[in-house]
Amino acid sequence: MADQQWLWNFRMRKQTFLELCSWLAPALQRSTTRLRAPIPVDKRVAIAIWKLATPDSYRSVAHQLGMGRLTVGAVVTQVVHAINDILFQQVIRLQDVDATVAGFSVLGFPNCGGTLDATHIPIRAPECQAAHFINSTGYFSIMLQALVDHRGHFTDIYTGWSGRALDARIL
Known part of the structure; x- marks a missing residue:
């Protein structure tokens, strides 16, 4: 292949x-x-x-x-x-928190331990409970949340919430 x-x-x-x-x-x-x-x-x-x-x-x-x-x-x-x-x-593992905070301080973000964001991952409509997966933009998705350190390395990843879930609820 x-x-x-x-x-x-x-x-x-x-x-x-x-x-x-x-x-x-x-x-x-x-x-x-x-x-x-x-x-x-x-x-x-x-x-x-x-x-x-x-x-x-x-x-x-x-x-x-x-x-x-x-x-x-x-x-x-x-x-x-x-x-x-x-x-x-x-x-995926947590780094030394003090080193991460120091790294963000050098970048101009004092007292920051990570960068957190969530995004929608498009999926095909599931066979059951499809309405739970329609996000606010109108397509089917699941949510991916990620935490990144000062070097851009992922330190935590979570996925599985339906696209209908709000970012604040996932956090």
Whole structure:
């Protein structure tokens, strides 16, 4: 699959996907049993990324990949837990607060510990409770909130609120 197709389908480049697989392999690798061979790590990660990057249902993803709906649900849960357990502390972590405040002071913002903002991420209309996802501009979305330090590094990210939610409520 060409890199543009990877970017379109998985919302990341193939090299990024392969790197993600190598980081998550220790937590996702399963042993072969007498009953069946395990789902390979790259397929597990692909299932989870596909499900998380699209509004497809578990049933739809399972049908596309020729596996059970419950299997897809279990794989997505395992990959998300692996990401939280392995990558969260490596990628997103609070820095030394005093250094961050000093960094913002140099930029002309004294006593600032971070920059916080929220944005709407467009999604396809969900099958149920679609009205909860229509934002004030009239399109379907979920909210992403991010906290950034003085160097522009993310120190906290949260997503999941429906587009209808107000920024103040998310905060």
